[in-house]
Amino acid sequence: MKKKIGIFFMALAFITLIPLVIGLFQTDIDKENIMGNLIAFFMFLTIGVILFLAVLSDKKYDVKMQKKYELERKRKSEEERNIKISQEKAEKERFVELTNKVSETLNSYAKKEGDEILLNDFKDFDILLKKNQDVIIEIKREYIQDFIKISNYLKAKKDNIKLVFNSINNSKSIQEVIELDRLLKNKIYTYNIVLFHSINMITSLVKNDMIIFYEIYEKFDGLDIFNSNWEKNISEKLDLIGDKLDDISNEIGDLNYMSENLLESLGKEVTAQLESIDSSIKFNNLLTGIQAYKLNNNTKKLIR
Numbered sequence: 001m002k003k004k005i006g007i008f009f010m011a012l013a014f015i016t017l018i019p020l021v022i023g024l025f026q027t028d029i030d031k032e033n034i035m036g037n038l039i040a041f042f043m044f045l046t047i048g049v050i051l052f053l054a055v056l057s058d059k060k061y062d063v064k065m066q067k068k069y070e071l072e073r074k075r076k077s078e079e080e081r082n083i084k085i086s087q088e089k090a091e092k093e094r095f096v097e098l099t100n101k102v103s104e105t106l107n108s109y110a111k112k113e114g115d116e117i118l119l120n121d122f123k124d125f126d127i128l129l130k131k132n133q134d135v136i137i138e139i140k141r142e143y144i145q146d147f148i149k150i151s152n153y154l155k156a157k158k159d160n161i162k163l164v165f166n167s168i169n170n171s172k173s174i175q176e177v178i179e180l181d182r183l184l185k186n187k188i189y190t191y192n193i194v195l196f197h198s199i200n201m202i203t204s205l206v207k208n209d210m211i212i213f214y215e216i217y218e219k220f221d222g223l224d225i226f227n228s229n230w231e232k233n234i235s236e237k238l239d240l241i242g243d244k245l246d247d248i249s250n251e252i253g254d255l256n257y258m259s260e261n262l263l264e265s266l267g268k269e270v271t272a273q274l275e276s277i278d279s280s281i282k283f284n285n286l287l288t289g290i291q292a293y294k295l296n297n298n299t300k301k302l303i304r
Contacts (some may be wrong), residue, residue, distance in 0.1 A: 097174060098171065098173065098174055098177070101174045101177050102168055102169060102171060102177055105168055105177055105180075105181050106165075106168060106169070108181075109165065109184075116162070117161065117162060117165040119158055119161065119188065119191065120191075120192060120195055120280075120281050120286060121280060121281070122151065122154035122155060122158060122191075122195055124199075124274070124277065124279040124280065124281050125150070125151060125154065125195060125198055125199055125202075126151050127277045127279070128199060128202055128273060128274070128277055128279070129144075129147050129148075129151070129202060131273075131276065131277055132202055132205075132206045132273075135205075135206045136202075136205060136206065139205060143205065146217075146226050147198070147201075147202065149225065149226050150194070150198045150201075150220070150225060150226075153194065153225055154191065154194060154195060154198070157187065157190065157191045157194070158191060160187060161184065161187050161188060161191060164180055164183055164184045164187060165184055167180055168180050168181070168184070185293065188293075189290065189293045189294075189297075192286060192289060192290055193290050194220075194225070195281075195286070196286050196287065196290060197216045197219075197220070197255070198216075199270055199273070199274070199281070199283075200212065200216060200257075200266060200270060201213055201216045201217065201220075202273070203266065203269050203270045203273050204216070204257075204266065204269075206273075207269055209266070211257070212257040212262070212266065215255055215256060215257055216255065216257070219255060263287070267283050267284065267287070270283045271283045271284075
C-alpha cells in the first residue's frame, strides 16, 4: 500500500514538472507559477521518496523478523530433537535394565526344558497315596477324600505358580518384576510346605503316629484346605494375588512335630516311603529349602 501511494506522489511530482519545463521556453515567464510548481514538485517528490524509504525499511524489518523466526524455529526444532533423542536414550536404557532384571530373576529359578519353572512334583504325593490307600482305608476311608483334596490344592497351586512365573516376562517395570518375584517365592514356599506336611501326613498315618497326623490335619482343616471353595477360587481365577494360605503360611511352618528330635525319626520313615516309589523328592532337601526361605524372610523383616 505504501509503495503504491509513493508511486502516486512521485508521479504527481513529475507531472508538476511539465508546466515548469514548458514555462522555461516561454518569453513571458510567470515566476510565481514556476515557484509554485517547484514547491509542489519537491513536496510530492519528498513524500514519494519517504514512502519508498518506508517500504524499504518495512522490507528490511520483515527480512529481519523472518530470520529471527527461522532462528527461533530452528532452535525449537533442535530442542525438540534433543529432547526426543534424550527420551529415546532413556527408554532404551530403561528397556535394557528391565530386560536384564527379568532375565536375572527368571534365571534365579530352576527350570526344565522349555524354560518352565521346576518344582517338586506333587504327583509323587499321589503315587504315595495310591501305594498306601489300602492301609489308609482300613484306618478311615474318608481320609482318602481328604488327601485327594490336598492333591487338588497342590495342582491348582502349581498352575498358579506357573502363571506368576510366566507373568514376569510381561513386566512393565523393574518394580513389577520385584513384586512378582516376591510373590512367586512366597507361593513356592507355600506349595513346598503343604507338600512337605502332606507327605508327612501319609507317613505318620500309615505308621500309626496319630499325634503328628492330627496336628497336621487340624492345621490344614483350619486353613480350609479340605473346603472345596478354595479350589474354585484358585482354579477359575488364576490371578497374581496370594490366597489365604499364602498370607498365613507361617502358621504351618512351626508345627510342634517339626522339632529336631521328632523330625529326625519321621524323616527316616518319610525317606523310606519316598524311596519305595522312586520319588525325585528328597526329604532333607525339601526341609532345607523351607527352612532357608523362612530364615531369609525373617531376616528381611528384621531389617525393615
